[in-house]
Amino acid sequence: MDKQTVVVLFGGRSSEHSISSATAGGVLAAIDRDRYAVIPVGITREGAFVLEQDDPEKFALDAARMPEVVDNGTRIRWPEAGGDRMLRVVAPDGSLVQLGEVDVVLPILHGAHGEDGTIQGYFDTLELPYAGGGVLDSAMCMDKHFMKVALEADGIAVAPWVTVRERAWRADSARLRAAIAELGMPVFVKPARAGSSVGVSKVAHLGELDAALEVAFAEDEKVLVETGIVGREIEVAILEGAEGVRASLPGEIVLTSRGFYDFEGKYLGGEGVEVVCPAALDEEQIAAVQRVGVRAFEAVDGKGLARVDVFLTAEGEIVVNELNTMPGFTPISMFPKCWIASGLSYSELISELIEGGLRR
Structure with missing residues (x-):
């Protein structure tokens, strides 16, 4: 069977550029090379689309030197709507090189100009299939105000x-x-x-x-x-597969000395926080968190995937903190950990996302 060509798109103009690049390191290392041919495309901090090296180690998460996309002089030329799906690159010497026909784009961009519906709208305009969130859910969940408005309108508890x-x-x-x-x-x-x-x-x-x-x-x-809601910080991973939307086993952020789950705790292995999956919950609590996660995903017209973060109070109330439509895939990120604990490997998870984009 011929391999399908996947463009792994990362970097970007947001303050989360390095986290997106680190996520790319994990994805490039784990993607099923027997099923997919990979074209890595980076977006520099200035917004240039460049052809990147297919080298997971280059984008490994390192607290001492956070990875980034550097302008190497190449420029990607995306296919035009209504034409072929050939991806091309302009080399530094000005020559035009064909890279192959694109089957699907896997955008692993975090923050503005990537997780906010803008790149999704761009690919819709180009008629290129892509994995992950769509325009509406990406835009809504990127703006925490409107996300809360949508959840509250659906009767889902959120923090005042x-x-x-x-x-x-x-x-x-x-x-x-x-x-x-x-x-x-x-x-x-x-x-x-x-x-x-x-x-x-x-x-x-x-x-x-x-x-x-x-x-x-x-x-x-x-x-x-x-x-500030007093409660356990529980996170559940949501995936839209061929059979519908399903939720993983929930995980928990356990703060031992850190005041809250900040950037250092999430990505740099800072002390005072543990990412535990599966969380120590009983069957009823697990089912309740999963129901709220799926319900929140559907309330924002979710597509592809999301991580739903909630607080579980001592009284048993579940309060949704936020939804992330492109959660991190770094080695210590909750989203892949929850699916691994639920029986889905890192590589299989990436394949499910890609297949979801192809179905769309």
Whole structure:
């Protein structure tokens, strides 16, 4: 059987460029080479599409030297809608080289210009099949405000919040400060459209609010201030397969000394946090978390995959924190760990995502 050609697309213009590149290292190492021919395409921090080396080690996660896509002078030429699916590259000397006909794109981009529906819309316009989230669910889940609005409208519990726009904060901080005070302390301050805990702060008292907002405003002019929910941090992986949507065994983020699950804890192996999968839950709790995960996925018109993060309170309430439509695939990421614990290998998981894109 002929191999199908998969473009693995990574990097990007967002602050999560290095995490996307590290995810690419994991995917390039694990993708089934007997089934798929791989063309690695990187996006530089400036937004240039370049032909990359098919070398997992080049993009290995290293806290001392985070991987990135560097402009090597090549330029990818995507197929045009209505024509063939031939992917071409302009070499540094100006010559045009054919790389092969593309069957599907696997975008493993995190953050703006990749996880927010923009690249999905681009490939829809080019009529190129792609794996993962679609335009609507990607855009909605990238914006935590509208994600919460959609979940709340479907009757799904979310943490109380106040949305703060930078212009409104500069014009009338007193009104917004009063609304935030009503949430109680502690609160979490998050950029509305960033991921990987970039720009996130935990605020124990109002005196810390201004500094936390400035950190968040550096990432986005729209920021969410959320009530801190006391409960276990549970995450469940969602996958849309040929037979429908299913949920993995849930995992748990166990904080031993770290204040919250921040960037260092997620990706750099920082002390004070453990990623445990499967979580120590009884059968009823597992089923409840899985039901909420699938329901949240469907509430945002989810496509392909998502990781649904929830809080499980002492009273048994499940509060959805957020959905990630392109969760990390790094060696210590929860999404692949949950599926591995559920009986699906890393390589099989990648294949399911690719096949989902081909079906679409």
